[in-house]
Structure formats: structure tokens, C-alpha cells
Amino acid sequence: MPPKPKLGQNFLVDDSARHAIADALGDITQRTVIEIGPGHGAITDILAGRAQHLIAIELDHSLAAELTFRFRDRKNVEIIEADVLEADLEALIPAGETADVIGNLPYYITSDILLKLFTAGSAGRVARAVLMMQREVAERVAAAPGVRDYGLLSATAQMNAQVASLFTLPPTAFSPPPDVFSTVLRLEFAPRFTELGVDAAGFDAFLRQCFSQKRKTLRNNLRSAGHTPEALAQAWPHSIPEQARAEGLALEPMAELYRALNSIQKEN
DSSP states (O other), rough: OOOOGGGGGEEEEEEEHHHHHTTTTOTTTTTTEEOOOOOOTTTTTHTTOOOEEEEEEEEHHHEEEHHHHHHOOOOTEEEESSSSSOOOOOOOOOOOOOOEEEEEGGGHHHHHHHHHHHHHHTTEEEEEEEEEEEEEHHHHHHHHHTTOOOOOHHHHHHHHHHEEEEEOOOOGGSSSSSSSSOOOOOEEOHHHOTTTTTOOHHHHHHHHHTTTSSTTTHHHHHHTTTTTHHHHHHOOTTTTTTTTGGGGGOOHHHHHHHHHHHHHHHOO
């Protein structure tokens, strides 16, 4: 069956790579695993023999039918035809348990899928994810403060998970070969909101303000977002240089500034 470019279909055909990706999840013999975009089942085939319960979410009707037939005798495998962005991931996970996630993310919705997983991770329903994505996106997710690639996606990811870059695959690992290299990341979900003394929704909104315009200083971005010069001067921590940009700061001083601004708003 030919791939459908509009769905971002580039099927993994490298045998060593599919095993390396599955291995990156670790021991899943007692785990529920959710696979995003299984395609023809290159990784599904391995996971089916390891996971206690495997749920594969496939958007393409033909592929979902193919997988349903192929794994019809595997009681631990469930194929769901759905758009992962519309699927209720938390409802798929048994009550009181967490799940692991694995998948080759379509390039055009990678950020949207990540945000959905961060929500599930913050709710304590997803423990680990092994995800393949376009190398440039992976570099942004894993980037450290002060590096050119560090931005809102980096800060959001690292606020929600410990990120490890595992390996990169060339276009020849796929059929048809994409125009880009692909990198596999492992995310261990460990939200830092409580540790840093911030609320999730408020701090996420604050980060969007901080990174709204990359060329502007942090102070100017926050002024554009509605914070007064007086409030910023009163709240500004000694740990943040006056002309700092958000991409040069770790999460700790950002959280310190957020808490100080919140305190001033409550006083007023």
C-alpha cells in the first residue's frame, strides 16, 4: 500500500532501528503501552511480544484494518482507528495505573502531540515516552538554556520531563525516505511545577509571554504582555541580568520572577 504524504507517512524499514526504539522503553512486561502511528507495525510487532497491554492508535483506515487483522489472535493488542490528537489517552489507561508511550510522530503535528503528552504526564498518567521526530525539532526539545535552539518548546518540555536524546536515523531508514533526519528522544515525565512553586496553567502562560518575541529582551516581552515597568522593577530577581533574554535563562530564575510578579499582583 503506497504511503499517504498528507498523513506524514514515512515507514520505518531499518530492522536494527526498530529494535533499538522498542528496547528504549525498557521492561514493559507489566506495562500498558500506547503506540502512536504504528503504520505497518514495524515496532508494533516487537511490542506485542513484550507488553502486558499494547494499544496502537492509527489514523489511516487501511493501516488500522491491516493491523487489526494481523494481530487478531493477540489478546494483549488493541488497535484503535483514531486521530491521536482527538483520542482521550487517559481514558485508555487502566484506573490507578500509568502507561508508556512510543511512536514515530508525524512531523507536522509533533508539537501538538508533545503538548498532549505533557498534559497526561502532569496528570500522572504517562510515565515515559520514546518518540521519534524530525531532528531539528528534537534538538529544540532537548536544547539547554543559552543554546540557539532553546525556546518555548524546550522550556515546556523540560518543565514536564527529563529529556534524553538517544540516536539519529538517516532518511534511508524509512520508506519512502523523508527529506530530513529523524532523532529518537526518551522523556521521563517528572513535572517540576510543585518543586519550583508555580501553578501549571499560570506558568505555562507566563512562559509563552517570555518567549513571545525571540529578539526582544525578557523585560520587553513581559511589558508587551501587560506587566508594568514598576511591577517588573519590584519583582526582578538579582539572578536575572537586566538585558536577559528568555532563551538564556534556566527554569529556576524564570519561576522566581513568576512567583514575585504573582505576589505583587495579589498585593494590588
